[in-house]
Amino acid sequence: MRSPDTIAELRLAGLSKIYGNVTAVHEVSLDVAHGEFVALLGPSGCGKTTTLRMIAGFVPPTSGEVFLGEANVTQLPPDRRNMGMVFQNYALFPHMTVRANVEFGLKCHRLQRRERDRRIAEVLDLVGLDAAADRHPRQLSGGQQQRVALARVMALRPRLLLFDEPLSNLDAKLRIQMRDEIRRLQRQSGVAAVFVTHDQEEAMTMADRIVVMSKGRIEQIGTPADIYDRPETRFVADFIGAANFFEGVTRGTGPARVFCCRSGLMLPLPLGAPDATTLVIRPERIAFVTDNAQDALRGTVTRARQIVAFMEYIVTLPSGDLVIVQAQRRAVAPQMSEGDAVAIAWPAADSILLTS
Amino acid sequence: MAAPLALLAVISFKDYQPGRGIIDEWQLGNYTRFLTDRFYLDVLWSTLLTGAGVTLLTLALGFPLAYALSQNRGWKRSALYMGILMPLLTSAVVRTFGWMILLGNNGFINRTLLQAGLIDHPVRLMYNLTGVIIALTEVLLPFMVLALDAALLNISPSVIEAARNVGGRRTRIFFRIILPLALPGIVSGSVLVFSLSISAFVTPSLIGGAQIKLMPTIIYQQAMALLDWPFGAAIAFIMLFAIAALLIPALALIERRSRLA
Amino acid sequence: MHDVSLSMLRVVNGVILLYLLAPIVVVVATAFGTSPYPVFPPAGLTLHWFDRFLSSPELIQSTRLSAALGLVSTLCATTLGTLAALALVRYRFRGKASVSVLLLSPILFPAVVLGLALLVAFTRAGLAQTFSGLVAAHTVLITPFVIRLVMASLAEFDSSIEEAARNLGAGRLRTFFRVTLPIIRPGLLAGALFGFIISFDELVITLFLAGPGLQTLPIRIFASIEYSSDPTISAISTCLIVAWLLLGVPVYMRFLSVHRA
Numbered sequence: 001m002r003s004p005d006t007i008a009e010l011r012l013a014g015l016s017k018i019y020g021n022v023t024a025v026h027e028v029s030l031d032v033a034h035g036e037f038v039a040l041l042g043p044s045g046c047g048k049t050t051t052l053r054m055i056a057g058f059v060p061p062t063s064g065e066v067f068l069g070e071a072n073v074t075q076l077p078p079d080r081r082n083m084g085m086v087f088q089n090y091a092l093f094p095h096m097t098v099r100a101n102v103e104f105g106l107k108c109h110r111l112q113r114r115e116r117d118r119r120i121a122e123v124l125d126l127v128g129l130d131a132a133a134d135r136h137p138r139q140l141s142g143g144q145q146q147r148v149a150l151a152r153v154m155a156l157r158p159r160l161l162l163f164d165e166p167l168s169n170l171d172a173k174l175r176i177q178m179r180d181e182i183r184r185l186q187r188q189s190g191v192a193a194v195f196v197t198h199d200q201e202e203a204m205t206m207a208d209r210i211v212v213m214s215k216g217r218i219e220q221i222g223t224p225a226d227i228y229d230r231p232e233t234r235f236v237a238d239f240i241g242a243a244n245f246f247e248g249v250t251r252g253t254g255p256a257r258v259f260c261c262r263s264g265l266m267l268p269l270p271l272g273a274p275d276a277t278t279l280v281i282r283p284e285r286i287a288f289v290t291d292n293a294q295d296a297l298r299g300t301v302t303r304a305r306q307i308v309a310f311m312e313y314i315v316t317l318p319s320g321d322l323v324i325v326q327a328q329r330r331a332v333a334p335q336m337s338e339g340d341a342v343a344i345a346w347p348a349a350d351s352i353l354l355t356s
Numbered sequence: 357m358a359a360p361l362a363l364l365a366v367i368s369f370k371d372y373q374p375g376r377g378i379i380d381e382w383q384l385g386n387y388t389r390f391l392t393d394r395f396y397l398d399v400l401w402s403t404l405l406t407g408a409g410v411t412l413l414t415l416a417l418g419f420p421l422a423y424a425l426s427q428n429r430g431w432k433r434s435a436l437y438m439g440i441l442m443p444l445l446t447s448a449v450v451r452t453f454g455w456m457i458l459l460g461n462n463g464f465i466n467r468t469l470l471q472a473g474l475i476d477h478p479v480r481l482m483y484n485l486t487g488v489i490i491a492l493t494e495v496l497l498p499f500m501v502l503a504l505d506a507a508l509l510n511i512s513p514s515v516i517e518a519a520r521n522v523g524g525r526r527t528r529i530f531f532r533i534i535l536p537l538a539l540p541g542i543v544s545g546s547v548l549v550f551s552l553s554i555s556a557f558v559t560p561s562l563i564g565g566a567q568i569k570l571m572p573t574i575i576y577q578q579a580m581a582l583l584d585w586p587f588g589a590a591i592a593f594i595m596l597f598a599i600a601a602l603l604i605p606a607l608a609l610i611e612r613r614s615r616l617a
Numbered sequence: 618m619h620d621v622s623l624s625m626l627r628v629v630n631g632v633i634l635l636y637l638l639a640p641i642v643v644v645v646a647t648a649f650g651t652s653p654y655p656v657f658p659p660a661g662l663t664l665h666w667f668d669r670f671l672s673s674p675e676l677i678q679s680t681r682l683s684a685a686l687g688l689v690s691t692l693c694a695t696t697l698g699t700l701a702a703l704a705l706v707r708y709r710f711r712g713k714a715s716v717s718v719l720l721l722s723p724i725l726f727p728a729v730v731l732g733l734a735l736l737v738a739f740t741r742a743g744l745a746q747t748f749s750g751l752v753a754a755h756t757v758l759i760t761p762f763v764i765r766l767v768m769a770s771l772a773e774f775d776s777s778i779e780e781a782a783r784n785l786g787a788g789r790l791r792t793f794f795r796v797t798l799p800i801i802r803p804g805l806l807a808g809a810l811f812g813f814i815i816s817f818d819e820l821v822i823t824l825f826l827a828g829p830g831l832q833t834l835p836i837r838i839f840a841s842i843e844y845s846s847d848p849t850i851s852a853i854s855t856c857l858i859v860a861w862l863l864l865g866v867p868v869y870m871r872f873l874s875v876h877r878a
Contacts, residue, residue, distance in 0.1 A: 058780055071671040091781035095799045104795070105785030152785065406864025417636070420629050438866065439634060445861045446641055447818035449838055450854040456846065457647060457655045464643070464657045497637055526622070555727030557821045562842055572729040579733050580825070589737070592730040599727070 007036045007069060009192040010055070010160055015064035017050050026052045026216040031158075032192050037183065039207035040196045043239070047216040049164060049198045055194065056085050056162055065128075068159055079108070084153025085162040087168060090145045092137040098124070098148050099133040105156045123155040126185065127343070143174050150182065154189065161186060161193040167202065179206055200240050204228070213237050234354055237280045244286075244323050246279040250353075258353075263319040268295045268348040276353035283312070283326035285350040288336070289343050296343040299323070301336050311335055315344055371486040387590050396574075396591075403554055403571040404598065406489060410553040413493040413547050414500040418545065421497075422504035426511075444498050452559045455491035456482065459563065483565040491561050496552055507541020508534075547606045551599045571595050641858060648851035656849050666852035676837060676853065683834040686748070687816040690755035695809045697756065698763025699801070705764070706771045731758075732825035739826060746828025754826055755816040762815065763808035770804025810868045814861050 003270045008031035015027040025047040032038050040048035046051040053059040055066055057078035065074045073081050093101050098122060106116040127147040137145055146166060153161065163182070167175045174206050183206050187194050197203055204224045212227060212235070219239075220232045231237035234245070248261035250269065259267040260281050267279055289296050302322070303314040306329070313325045313336060325344060329335060336342065390396045425436050434492045443451060459481040466478040481487040511534065519529045535542075558573040564570070571591060580586035620704055641658045648666055650659025735754050736745060744750035778800070782792040798805075820835040827836055838850055 055779075056784060058783075078780070079786050079788055079789075081784075083784070085781070085784040087777045087781055089775065089777065091775060091777040093778060093782070093796055104782070104787070108786030108791065149781075152781075156785065387874070417633050420626060421633055421637075424626060424630050434870075440637065441869075442862065443637055443641060445814065445865045446854075446858050447820070447835065449820055449835055449842070450644055450857065451853060453838075453842055453850060454643040456842070457643050457657050458639065491640075494637060494640065499631075517826055537839040553728065555729055557729050558839070562839075572727070575729050575733060576824070579736065585737055588733055592727075595727065597732060607829070 008032055008067075009036070009069060010194065011067040012051075012055070012057050013065045013067065015051060015054055015066065016062050016246050017047075017054060017059060018062045023216050025054070025061075028213075028218055029064075030211060030218070030221065032194060033079060035187075035190045035192055037186055037193045037195065037206060037208045039203035039205040039210045040194065040213060041200060041210050041239075042198065042213035042219075044198060045215075046213040048198075048211075048213050051213075052162055052164055052194060052196045054062070055081055055160075057081050068218065080345065082156075082158050083160040083162055084156055084158035085164065086146075086149045086166045088155060088165045090149040090166075092139075092145055092148055092152075094137050097134050097136055098129060098140070101137070101148055105152060119155045123151040126150045126154065127181075142170050143178060146170065146178055147181075150185065154185065157189075158191065159193050163193065163195040163197075165196055165198070167197070168199075175202075182206070204240075212239065214239070229352075231280070231352060231354070234280075237352060237354065242283050242324060243280050244283065246281075247277065248279065249277065250275045257313060261319065261321065263321050265297070265319040265321055268349070269353075270349045270351065273351075273353055274355075276355055278354040280352040280354060281346055281350060282352075283324045286323065286325045286344050286346045288325070288327065289345045291343045293343065293345055295348070296345045297323075298341070298343050301338055301340045301342055304335065304337050306335075314341060362442045383562055387594070389587065390591055390594060391529070399569050399571055399574055400594070401591060401596075402485065402569070403595070406485060406560070406570060407550045407554040409485075409489045410496060411550045413489065414497050414549050415542065415546060417493070418497055418500035418504055422501045422508055422541075425501065425505045426508035440498050440501050443494075448495055448556075448558045449562075451495055452491055452562045455487070455494070455559075455563060459487045459490065482563060482565050485564070485568060487563045488560050488570075491563050492553050492556055495556075495559055496549045499550050499552065503545030503548060504538060504541045507538045507544075510541075511537045543606050544611055550602060553601060554595060629716045644851050645855045645858060647848055648855040650848060653848075654846050655851055666848040668858070669849045670852045670856070672850075675832075676834070676849075679832050679834040679837045682831065683817050686751055686755060686833060687813045690754050690759055690816045691809050691812045691848065693752065693756040694759035694763050694812050695805065698760045698808060698812075699767050699805060701760070701797075702767035702771060703797075706768055707776070728821035732822040735822060736825040745826060746831060748831065749825060749830065750826050751833075754822055755819060758822065759812035759815055762811050763805070766804040766808035766811070767801055769877075770801040774800055807868050810864060814865065818857070 012028055012030040013026060015028045016023070028047075028051055028129040030038070040051060042048050050059060054061045057073070057076060061074065065072055067073065068082065093104065096104065102120050102123060103116055106119060111119070120133075121130070124133055127150055129144060129147055129151065132140065132144065137148070140148065144219075151165070159287065162256075166182075167178055170178060179202060195203075195206060204227075207224065208228050209221060209223055211221050214235045220227060220236045222230070227236060227240055231240065237243050238245070246259065246261045246265070246267060248259055248265075248267075250257060251260050252258055255271070257269045257273060257277070259269050261267065261279075291298065297317055299315040299317040301313050302316045303312075305312045309329070311327050311329055313321045313327065315325055317323065323344065327336075388475060390400075409495065421436075421440065425440070428436060456463075460466070461478040461480070461482070463481070466475075469475045470478065481490065515533065515537070519533050524533070529564060555572055556570075557576065560568055560570045561573050561576075564573075572595075573597070574586045575591050578584045578591065646659050647655035647657055647806075649662050649664070650656055651661030651663050651665070652659070735757075739745040739750045739754075744753065774797075779792055779797060782796045783789075787795065818835055819833075820839055823833055823836060824839070827833065832840075834853070838853060841847060841850055
């Protein structure tokens with residue numbers, strides 16, 4: 001007997017969508033807990049939007065089921081699922097005022113006049129748009145339209161919030177502002193949310209857990225730290241942040257265990273490391289060291305670039321490998337420049353080992 | 357809609373005998389009758405001639421209007437647009453009636469020309485092809501203007517500016533750049549006006565009277581007065597064939613050009 | 618552009634526009650003339666012909682018939698056309714291209730041929746010379762216009778707005794009536810209005826399909842022009858011109874402005 005705490009707010013069981021001979025989504029299974037904020041992250045075409053639309057009921061799944069709490073909602077039409085969706089271009093009703101936009105859903109759910117008015121006032125105050133209640137969408141800025149879209153769904157107090165890349169049409173500064181705003185409102189209301197985005201920064205800063213998708217499949221589900229520090233597949237390691245990849249094999253046993261790269265380079269491994277075919281190390285974990293430091297690799301700086309707040313170097317090793325190194329800009333003294341002979345090293349424990 | 361047309365096609369192959377109705381036998385008599393009789397061939401020729409004449413005239417008159425329309429924006433364009441569209445809101449009957457008043461021997465045009473001393477006796481403008489062509493051109497002019505305008509709007513002004521920039525003079529620009537680029541509009545407008553003028557019924561019957569026999573009037577006569585539906589049907593299809601013979605190559609031309617663009 | 622050629626163009630266009638609007642001006646002017654046959658320019662000023670129009674029982678009956686026919690046909694065409702436009706824009710189905718061509722074709726099709734075809738088909742079905750037959754024919758004629766104009770409104774319509782409505786709890790019907798319909802209203806009204814005007818003014822096909830007691834106003838006008846030239850005709854025509862202008866221009870301007878916005 002499951003206690004109410006362990007029943008997920010949203011459960012996807014083996015959701016698939018096949019169009020002809022194209023598989024858009026393959027066997028997606030996921031649990032979203034009550035109040036949790038989950039991001040579906042991936043490049044365009046990875047199936048994240050199709051998955052969201054299957055949850056909302058706009059796309060019938062080829063197989064698999066959707067559960068809201070204990071109820072199987074797979075066969076329910078989109079107007080009976082008790083989920084609020086915020087669309088990429090807000091989808092406000094152009095012929096209605098802000099107030100009427102928010103009131104629409106309340107009328108559909110047959111709330112009484114007094115209750116409707118109360119909720120409209122409450123939710124417009126929440127998003128800070130009470131002054132604009134009588135304006136039409138075309139008179140509002142992008143950010144304001146975004147907030148009306150939010151208010152519209154929140155007035156209904158749904159069990160689940162769905163977001164379809166709602167921030168991609170906003171400029172950078174506004175995007176960051178709205179990120180915080182959406183997250184704050186979601187936390188405040190305690191409603192579970194599924195947020196689709198292709199922007200890793202968005203996913204990393206907003207989500208409790210991230211679902212990384214590629215080509216219709218789930219690559220990994222985990223917290224932002226999990227995804228970044230412990231990627232489970234090459235795709236995830238490559239998609240999130242930057243990474244250096246070394247192909248090779250693990251050789252030897254005990255403390256003499258090393259990673260033999262195809263290029264001939266030997267890299268140190270942490271104790272108890274499993275067998276692996278790929279070694280990944282993030283650029284910011286690599287440091288410039290003195291020539292005789294432990295595990296130091298000697299090489300030459302072949303490119304030096306300033307990326308806003310930090311420096312990005314490419315160091316070429318005698319084995320032919322190119323290593324991307326990210327370092328803070330030095331407070332004093334000149335930075336490294338092209339042609340410098342350097343030595344780099346990183347803590348063996350920071351190496352990520354993959355078998356794909 | 358396809359069904360009645362198919363039915364018509366079938367009937368065109370049947371024979372009609374007055375008093376006996378339509379005989380249920382397939383035969384090409386109707387078609388051969390039309391195509392071998394001198395009288396009917398004249399009708400065909402007059403019809404095609406009228407169509408060609410009207411098309412050329414609408415092209416000549418329509419281009420300046422369309423050019424002005426495409427060059428203007430804002431209220432000027434809207435006003436001009438309304439002016440060109442307004443005749444379309446008026447039925448062909450009404451406009452043709454107006455032409456009858458203007459074209460008669462005692463009509464406005466003749467009286468003015470006589471008073472001005474430009475002619476000695478009234479020019480025959482009614483009940484002949486000339487009058488029909490004058491009236492029909494006016495009736496169909498808006499269609500040509502709209503088709504040309506659509507094509508002219510597509511010509512990006514920077515293309516013209518680039519031509520001026522490399523030293524092109526206005527006439528050269530017109531003939532070498534504007535005209536060729538407006539070709540799709542010219543073709544679609546011409547096809548439209550040609551088919552409309554060939555199949556015009558109202559204007560030719562009112563202005564042409566009993567003397568002028570064009571295909572649409574003959575079809576009507578055969579079907580309604582003489583009750584020879586099959587013959588009327590055959591003539592109708594010959595007319596359709598004439599239109600299609602023009603339409604298909606024209607459309608292919610547009611298709612090819614748009615693929616090149 | 619060079620000043621001289623610009624003013625030359627203006628003059629030329631002025632003349633062409635005059636030519637374009639001449640018959641309309643003539644008809645309206647002769648409606649007020651005092652002479653017993655239409656003369657331009659009119660001799661005196663009188664409202665006599667309008668009076669004759671409004672006190673003629675046959676003419677009033679024809680006007681009523683045309684209006685009723687127009688209303689019913691427009692209703693059918695608007696319903697069918699809107700549904701068809703929605704289907705064409707929203708759904709993908711096999712043979713979509715050919716279906717859309719089929720649905721939009723009656724616009725350019727020669728009226729005489731269509732009239733004859735419908736006559737043949739309707740006689741078989743017992744619909745010739747009946748009101749329902751006329752309604753059916755007019756609906757077929759008008760629907761393409763409605764489809765075109767509604768599709769234009771739909772082109773700028775974002776389907777996610779409908780999805781948002783569904784998500785907020787609205788069923789299909791409510792979504793259609795509260796969200797979709799208000800947004801496509803401009804295109805729909807424009808289509809309905811033009812449909813009505815086209816049906817009211819329709820002559821050729823109606824000539825084939827009408828019967829005694831089913832004489833629409835255009836048919837009466839046509840018949841009376843053939844027999845006599847009476848300024849009453851000018852009066853009727855003037856009423857029609859004014860009516861269509863008053864109705865057509867505002868609706869079209871609203872449609873255009875929504876379109877461009």
